[in-house]
Amino acid sequence: MTRVLVVDDDSVLLRTLRINLRARGHEVLLAATGAQAVATFFAEQPELVILDLGLPDLDGIEVLKRLRERSEVPVIVLSARQHADDKVEALDEGADDYVSKPFSMDEFLARVRAALRRASAEAEAPETFTAAGLQLDFVNHHATRDSEPLHLTPTEWRVLAELAKHHGRVVSHEDLLRTVWGPSYGREHHYLRVFANQIRRKIELDPSQPRHLINEPGLGYRLQQ
Amino acid sequence: MTRVLVVDDDSVLLRTLRINLRARGHEVLLAATGAQAVATFFAEQPELVILDLGLPDLDGIEVLKRLRERSEVPVIVLSARQHADDKVEALDEGADDYVSKPFSMDEFLARVRAALRRASAEAEAPETFTAAGLQLDFVNHHATRDSEPLHLTPTEWRVLAELAKHHGRVVSHEDLLRTVWGPSYGREHHYLRVFANQIRRKIELDPSQPRHLINEPGLGYRLQQ
DNA sequence: ATCGATCTTTACGGGTTCCTTACCCGCCGA
DNA sequence: TCGGCGGGTAAGGAACCCGTAAAGATCGAT
Numbered sequence: 001m002t003r004v005l006v007v008d009d010d011s012v013l014l015r016t017l018r019i020n021l022r023a024r025g026h027e028v029l030l031a032a033t034g035a036q037a038v039a040t041f042f043a044e045q046p047e048l049v050i051l052d053l054g055l056p057d058l059d060g061i062e063v064l065k066r067l068r069e070r071s072e073v074p075v076i077v078l079s080a081r082q083h084a085d086d087k088v089e090a091l092d093e094g095a096d097d098y099v100s101k102p103f104s105m106d107e108f109l110a111r112v113r114a115a116l117r118r119a120s121a122e123a124e125a126p127e128t129f130t131a132a133g134l135q136l137d138f139v140n141h142h143a144t145r146d147s148e149p150l151h152l153t154p155t156e157w158r159v160l161a162e163l164a165k166h167h168g169r170v171v172s173h174e175d176l177l178r179t180v181w182g183p184s185y186g187r188e189h190h191y192l193r194v195f196a197n198q199i200r201r202k203i204e205l206d207p208s209q210p211r212h213l214i215n216e217p218g219l220g221y222r223l224q225q
Numbered sequence: 226m227t228r229v230l231v232v233d234d235d236s237v238l239l240r241t242l243r244i245n246l247r248a249r250g251h252e253v254l255l256a257a258t259g260a261q262a263v264a265t266f267f268a269e270q271p272e273l274v275i276l277d278l279g280l281p282d283l284d285g286i287e288v289l290k291r292l293r294e295r296s297e298v299p300v301i302v303l304s305a306r307q308h309a310d311d312k313v314e315a316l317d318e319g320a321d322d323y324v325s326k327p328f329s330m331d332e333f334l335a336r337v338r339a340a341l342r343r344a345s346a347e348a349e350a351p352e353t354f355t356a357a358g359l360q361l362d363f364v365n366h367h368a369t370r371d372s373e374p375l376h377l378t379p380t381e382w383r384v385l386a387e388l389a390k391h392h393g394r395v396v397s398h399e400d401l402l403r404t405v406w407g408p409s410y411g412r413e414h415h416y417l418r419v420f421a422n423q424i425r426r427k428i429e430l431d432p433s434q435p436r437h438l439i440n441e442p443g444l445g446y447r448l449q450q
Numbered sequence: 451a452t453c454g455a456t457c458t459t460t461a462c463g464g465g466t467t468c469c470t471t472a473c474c475c476g477c478c479g480a
Numbered sequence: 481t482c483g484g485c486g487g488g489t490a491a492g493g494a495a496c497c498c499g500t501a502a503a504g505a506t507c508g509a510t
Contacts, residue, residue: 016250103227105250153455153456153457154456154457155456155457168365169364169365170365170366188458189497189498190458190459190460190498191457191458191459192498193497193498193499193500194457194458194459194499194500195457196498196499197498197499197500197501200499207499208499215497215498215499216366217378217379217465217466217467217496217497217498218378218379218466218467218496218497219366219379219382378466378467378468379467380467380468413469414486414487415469415470415471415487416468416469416470417487418486418487418488418489419468419469419470419488419489420468421487421488422487422488422489422490425488433488440486440487440488442477442485442486442487443485443486
């Protein structure tokens with residue numbers, strides 16, 4: 001019973017997608033132009049957007065940017081174009097998945113399921129993180145190290161919140177950068193080095209021997225309890 | 226929406242298959258000879274191959290072998306021959322399904338749907354690999370040998386992930402190199418020797434007698450459970 | 451306008467990882 | 481017996497990644 005917005009100017013494909021998505025139990029909203037898509041999205045707030053890059057008025061990428069200004073909704077991009085540039089650009093701007101036309105309906109529906117699964121998993125952010133002597137309260141933005149209050153800056157909070165959401169697991173550089181700084185910052189790895197260092201100086205007993213904020217070389221960072 | 230390559234020298238059957246596949250929404254590529262089939266396949270990379278065993282130049286089995294050297298594409302074999310030998314041989318060489326002529330179009334289309342469904346299901350990479358005493362967790366990038374944590378480098382993870390995706394089967398040198406190092410590294414076989422050695426020293430009980438990371442001389446490597 | 455806090459950007463050193471080369475062996479056909 | 485081939489092993493230097501410090505840039509509050 002999730003609501004899906006499908007944006008495409010090809011009426012045949014639109015119809016096919018509507019039939020298949022309805023058969024899977026989704027409510028389907030349609031838009032044939034970029035302007036209509038943006039308007040419908042903010043009016044109806046669907047849980048998922050299927051977005052064709054080839055639109056008559058706005059560029060699909062432009063639609064994606066406008067959605068991302070105010071929403072984290074999962075977006076699956078469709079494109080007939082072969083160039084890898086489109087793919088990179090779309091994913092950088094915050095698309096969750098990219099499907100090249102032609103595609104199989106089974107594959108498409110699998111990607112829809114995957115996108116919705118990821119979105120629902122992300123919805124539940126933890127409110128606190130506690131480890132030996134360390135406490136982080138993400139609701140009140142209040143942190144203590146051995147009952148001593150410690151001050152974290154806004155960006156430090158966002159980094160820690162993202163890591164706490166997946167605590168114990170590696171969060172890749174790209175994921176971390178995209179959720180904290182924005183979809184187009186996936187390659188600015190040096191930000192992370194600076195902030196990891198700063199955060200460790202605050203939350204770790206021995207910052208040179210971190211026990212909580214762990215680096216996995218070449219992969220990303222992990223918040224350990 | 227998927228692209229299907231149909232290989233047959235019978236122009237009547239070719240026409241029938243094209244009409245029916247198009248009616249089901251597939252894009253159809255045609256080949257009348259084995260050589261043409263192989264060339265078209267690697268040029269166009271369709272999602273499914275329909276292959277008649279009776280061809281004027283190459284044997285159909287030979288075409289299948291050439292496809293399997295570099296691709297896991299689902300292949301449905303057609304044959305007028307009655308002998309069970311053909312069926313066994315085709316399936317042994319990696320065909321996904323076998324249809325004897327004459328066949329009903331409904332049955333044929335059902336098998337096409339099934340093959341495509343399996344293929345899209347398999348596209349998702351496995352999250353873990355477990356064998357006697359060895360555990361690889363590709364999500365958290367965490368590996369243990371007899372409950373002892375062991376450290377793998379990013380490239381070692383990528384090699385193992387690719388092998389685990391097809392565990393039990395041989396992955397060719399070319400495929401491994403291309404997915405791990407990039408499309409232009411298909412000939413740098415020496416990378417693999419070095420990394421296979423390094424990985425064995427970590428995951429194998431006796432690296433000189435590997436039980437998991439197996440070499441198939443002249444073909445590639447296989448990850449054995 | 452000035453100041454302080456925060457974020458961005460740059461630079462450098464050390465450690466790890468990767469690439470490259472060289473040499474070894476066993477197998478096989480000439 | 482000899483190369484040739486494919487694979488395993490070892491080692492050094494290059495490239496890369498990370499931690500660290502510190503200097504600009506930005507912004508809001510005073």
